[in-house]
Structure formats: C-alpha cells, structure tokens
Amino acid sequence: MFQNLPNLNAIRVFEAAARLNSFKDAADELNVTPTAISHQIRSLEDKLQTRLFERKTRSVSLTNEGKLLASSANESLRSLLSTINQLTVTPNTLTISTTNSFAAMWLVPNLEGFQQQHPNIKILIRAEESLIDIEHDSRVDMVIRYGKPPTGNLGVIPLIEDKIGFFATPEYWKKHTKTPSGSVFFSTKWKNTNLPNLGIEGHLKNTINTQELPELRYFDDENQTVQATLSGQGIGILSKLSVGMPLDNAWLTQGSNEMSKVFSGLYYYLVIPTRQQANSTALLFKAWLCNTLPKDQL
Known part of the structure; x- marks a missing residue:
C-alpha cells in the first residue's frame, strides 16, 4: 500500500x-x-x-x-x-521557553515546588525575548508568553492577568511618600515591539495628579528595573508578579495613598503545541502552573 x-x-x-x-x-x-x-x-x-x-x-x-x-x-x-x-513512555524532560523576566522573577524561584512533587521530571528553561514557532520548533515543548492571548486555539491557556503597581524600598518611601512628584520612577520598555503600549506615562501623571511628567527612567529588561528599585534609587512601576520574593521579604513594599493605585497590564499565557497536548508530563506542568500562580495579585 x-x-x-x-x-x-x-x-x-x-x-x-x-x-x-x-x-x-x-x-x-x-x-x-x-x-x-x-x-x-x-x-x-x-x-x-x-x-x-x-x-x-x-x-x-x-x-x-x-x-x-x-x-x-x-x-x-x-x-x-x-x-x-x-x-511511548512519558518523557521525563520538558523544555520551557519564556521571557527573561518571568524566568528569573517567578518561574525559577518557584520551580522547586514542582520538582518536589515530580522529582523524576527534569525542567529545562530557555529564557529569551524572541518569539519561536512553537508548532514547528521541536527543541521546545511549551512556551509561556506575555501579551494578549490569541483566541480560538486549544493549545493557548491564559494563566494570570498582570497587575502593575508602584513599589520601592521602605527607606525610599519614608523619604518620598509626601512628595511623590519629586521622586525618580523606573519602568520597563519591552524589547518585543509587538506588545501594546500600556500607557505608563499617562498612568503616572494621573496617579500623582501633575501636568509635568516626573523623572522616568526606562530599562529594557524588567530584571534591571527591579534591581534599580531594590537598590533604593527610586520607585519601580512593576508587575507584582515580578516582585513576589522582594515583597515576601519586605525588601520592597507597595506605596500608600495615591501610590497604592494599580492598573491592569497584559496576560501571561501558556502555549502547548499540538504534538504535546496529550503528553502527561506537559499536562502535569500545566496543572502545576495553574494551581501555583496567584489568583489575585493585588
């Protein structure tokens, strides 16, 4: 035949x-x-x-x-x-592609929880900003992306809506809470130019009720924005998801009064290619992500 x-x-x-x-x-x-x-x-x-x-x-x-x-x-x-x-026998290795920020600020710090539940599964993380063709690149098993989840695709699973807030060290807040307009602010300018503009400058002006934009410095990697904020140099306009560990350890705190305002960002979402949608290892990782990510960030 x-x-x-x-x-x-x-x-x-x-x-x-x-x-x-x-x-x-x-x-x-x-x-x-x-x-x-x-x-x-x-x-x-x-x-x-x-x-x-x-x-x-x-x-x-x-x-x-x-x-x-x-x-x-x-x-x-x-x-x-x-x-x-x-x-075939369930593979014991998954290669996950995601952004540098999500890998460093959330996935790596929380991955031990998955490893304790599934010690025989090895997770390899590819931190990268470029988008890959997940349906055709067999070197990657799943991707976690940031943006607007495409509709009509069974392999796309929205994970969490990002929330953006104002964060700084406790010492910085003590010096600048009464005069936030005189503060230095840090934000991230995404390398992925396909992501929609979140209107950070407009949100900042509305929050502190000023006509002139305060000093706003941009980094092209959220890790750098977090580190600048942790160093006590200014107020970071950051996703709460990206500062989970600094918040838990009280290295950073959210602002009060007008600086307690938050605004919605985009989504983190999971993409499972067709070839992996019946893979029990991939499904275990998907379930862990959905159960571990915070349901309500702010």
Missing part, C-alpha cells in the same frame, strides 16, 4: 529544510552536515521526478510542488509525533 512512498528520513529532512528555508539550518537541527541534507533532498527529487527547491547562490526557496509537499509533510509528521508521544 505504501511501497511507493519515499524513505521517511528523506521526508523528515525535506520538512526541516522547507520549514527553516535553509539546508544549513536543517543540518544544525538534525545534527548532520549540509551536504547530507542536500544529498537526501536530491535523492527525493529524483524519486519524485520533480524539483522541490530552487537553488540560488546563497539561499534556497520552495517551488510550487515543494510548497505542496512541505504542507503535507509537516502535518503528517506532527500527527505521527503526537501519536508516538501518546504510545
């Missing part, structure tokens, strides 16, 4: 090259040489008697026939992987 199908490894090689649009990147993903990739694809083209790629001096691009096969190959391999994941 399937005797006319090409070798499965050739299809796998072709799918990687088509998805990454590069023989070299496909070779890196599959841990082989670019020459081996080129040879496999040439053999596949000979078997099918059709050209799948247009070769250029420094790049390749799919032909119309290649695009047709790439779509079918990707869908078939994802379906096969999903079934294999259901049939």
Whole structure:
C-alpha cells in the first residue's frame, strides 16, 4: 500500500529544510552536515521526478510542488509525533521557553515546588525575548508568553492577568511618600515591539495628579528595573508578579495613598503545541502552573 512512498528520513529532512528555508539550518537541527541534507533532498527529487527547491547562490526557496509537499509533510509528521508521544513512555524532560523576566522573577524561584512533587521530571528553561514557532520548533515543548492571548486555539491557556503597581524600598518611601512628584520612577520598555503600549506615562501623571511628567527612567529588561528599585534609587512601576520574593521579604513594599493605585497590564499565557497536548508530563506542568500562580495579585 505504501511501497511507493519515499524513505521517511528523506521526508523528515525535506520538512526541516522547507520549514527553516535553509539546508544549513536543517543540518544544525538534525545534527548532520549540509551536504547530507542536500544529498537526501536530491535523492527525493529524483524519486519524485520533480524539483522541490530552487537553488540560488546563497539561499534556497520552495517551488510550487515543494510548497505542496512541505504542507503535507509537516502535518503528517506532527500527527505521527503526537501519536508516538501518546504510545511511548512519558518523557521525563520538558523544555520551557519564556521571557527573561518571568524566568528569573517567578518561574525559577518557584520551580522547586514542582520538582518536589515530580522529582523524576527534569525542567529545562530557555529564557529569551524572541518569539519561536512553537508548532514547528521541536527543541521546545511549551512556551509561556506575555501579551494578549490569541483566541480560538486549544493549545493557548491564559494563566494570570498582570497587575502593575508602584513599589520601592521602605527607606525610599519614608523619604518620598509626601512628595511623590519629586521622586525618580523606573519602568520597563519591552524589547518585543509587538506588545501594546500600556500607557505608563499617562498612568503616572494621573496617579500623582501633575501636568509635568516626573523623572522616568526606562530599562529594557524588567530584571534591571527591579534591581534599580531594590537598590533604593527610586520607585519601580512593576508587575507584582515580578516582585513576589522582594515583597515576601519586605525588601520592597507597595506605596500608600495615591501610590497604592494599580492598573491592569497584559496576560501571561501558556502555549502547548499540538504534538504535546496529550503528553502527561506537559499536562502535569500545566496543572502545576495553574494551581501555583496567584489568583489575585493585588
């Protein structure tokens, strides 16, 4: 019935090259040489008697026939992987991709709770700001993202709505509570330019009821914003989720009076690719996240 199908490894090689649009990147993903990739694809083209790629001096691009096969190959391999994941022994390693801030300020400090419940599961964390194609990048099992969760996708699970408030060291509050307009404020300018503007400057002006914006310094990483606030240099405009440990230890406190105001941010949400949605290890991690994240931040 399937005797006319090409070798499965050739299809796998072709799918990687088509998805990454590069023989070299496909070779890196599959841990082989670019020459081996080129040879496999040439053999596949000979078997099918059709050209799948247009070769250029420094790049390749799919032909119309290649695009047709790439779509079918990707869908078939994802379906096969999903079934294999259901049939085989539950993997004991999960690779999670998330932002630097969420990894450093919440996930790593709380991960020991998951490890105590599931000591045989190893969690690998990739902290990065760039978005990855989770459906096609098999090196990552799940991602935790910040922004507006897309609708209509069963693999997207909203986790928690972010709440933004004003935080500083107790010593800084003692000196500046009566004159917040004379304070230095810190905030974060996101590297991901696709995130909507939260209107930090407008919120700050409305909170302290002033026409002129107080001194507001931006960092491009929330970890830096937290550290500047912890050092007692000013008031951090921060997510309460990102300052959970400093608050628990009273290194930082939320402001009083007008400085006690909060405003909504975006969401942290989990994305589970199709190939992992029946994976019991992934489901255990999902359940732990949903149960551990605070339900009401402020």
